[in-house]
Amino acid sequence: AQSVAQPEDQVNVAEGNPLTVKCTYSVSGNPYLFWYVQYPNRGLQFLLKYITGDNLVKGSYGFEAEFNKSQTSFHLKKPSALVSDSALYFCAVRGSWGKLQFGAGTQVVVTP
Amino acid sequence: DTEVTQTPKHLVMGMTNKKSLKCEQHMGHRAMYWYKQKAKKPPELMFVYSYEKLSINESVPSRFSPECPNSSLLNLHLHALQPEDSALYLCASSQVQGEKLFFGSGTQLSVL
Numbered sequence: 001a002q003s004v005a006q007p008e009d010q011v012n013v014a015e016g017n018p019l020t021v022k023c024t025y026s027v028s029g030n031p032y033l034f035w036y037v038q039y040p041n042r043g044l045q046f047l048l049k050y051i052t053g054d055n056l057v058k059g060s061y062g063f064e065a066e067f068n069k070s071q072t073s074f075h076l077k078k079p080s081a082l083v084s085d086s087a088l089y090f091c092a093v094r095g096s097w098g099k100l101q102f103g104a105g106t107q108v109v110v111t112p
Numbered sequence: 113d114t115e116v117t118q119t120p121k122h123l124v125m126g127m128t129n130k131k132s133l134k135c136e137q138h139m140g141h142r143a144m145y146w147y148k149q150k151a152k153k154p155p156e157l158m159f160v161y162s163y164e165k166l167s168i169n170e171s172v173p174s175r176f177s178p179e180c181p182n183s184s185l186l187n188l189h190l191h192a193l194q195p196e197d198s199a200l201y202l203c204a205s206s207q208v209q210g211e212k213l214f215f216g217s218g219t220q221l222s223v224l
Contacts, residue, residue, distance in 0.1 A: 034212065043116070043202050043215030044155065090154055097168055098143075098210020102154035 002027045002095035004074075006103035013110055019081040021106045023074045023091030032094035033074045035065055036102075039087045050074060061085070081110045118203050118216035126224055128195060133219045135186040135203030143167075143209040144186040146178060147202040149218070161186060162209045165173055193223045 001083050004025045025031050032051055036044040049057025055067045065076045074091060091103040116137045125131050127143045135144065147155035159181040160168035169178075175197075176188040186203055200220050204213040 032210075039182055041217070041220075043204070043217045044213070045215065048214045049212055088152065090150075094210055098208075099157060099160075099168065100213070105152065107152070111170075 002031075004033070004091045004093045004103040006089075006091055006102060007108045008020050008106050010107040010109060013081045013108070014109050015112050019076075019078040019085065019108065019110070020032075021076040021091075021108060022077065023103060025072050025074060025091075025093050027093060031067075031074075033065075033067070034072075034092040034094070034100065035059065035063070036090045036092060036107050037061075037074050037087045038090065038105075047076070051061065070082050081108075083110045083112055086102050086110045092111045115193070116203055116205055116214050116216035118219055119200075120219060121217065122220045122222075124222045124224060125190065125193065127195075127223075129193075130189070130191045132190065133188040133201055133203075133221075135188075135216055136184055137205040138184055138212070139205065139207075140183075140216065141205035141207055142183060143206045143211070144180060145185070145204040145206075145213065147204065147215075148186050149200045149202055151200075160209060166199075167209060190221075193221075195223050197221065198223045 034049045035047040040043045050067045058064045089106045092100045119134045146158040149155040158172045159178040164180045179187040200218045202218045203216045
């Protein structure tokens, strides 16, 4: 079965510092991975996806993610965090029937 | 138009009431989804419609009844709900089943 794990419940970072949100995956076959972000009282918003190809995927709002097959990781990164990046972040993997399996989520708190 | 619109935004209902949640998209997407989300938790898939046919039912209790009247509309009919059904109900759509999801802002449901 396909699954993802987000090992951190919360990540705290100062504005202007680099932001990393961790995700590891477990799949049979080639992974189809996503990152979504959820701001308070909103639905989830798509940030980026990895299917095949370049291991560095660029997405919305200055985010990027690095796919690492040997470490089975797909960490989300942003070089310089903004207070407005404070939100709940979900990693997800596509499984059978196209169903998305979401990670538990990581709360990002960016302090001024 | 890249929006998924959900109505109402908030709903309070008693355990004997019947109500409906509505979802609409005009992106020409052929897959539509209902998710249930508890606070600070990942969304849980409930139903998927693909080309207006029910594709996935995640063993959801019969007090939840989905309906897809046409390719742009998705309804969720609610009857005899329990307090534990209180949650944020999210609608999403995608080009086809399994592709990136576009989420609505959700309906915050409280069952008294």
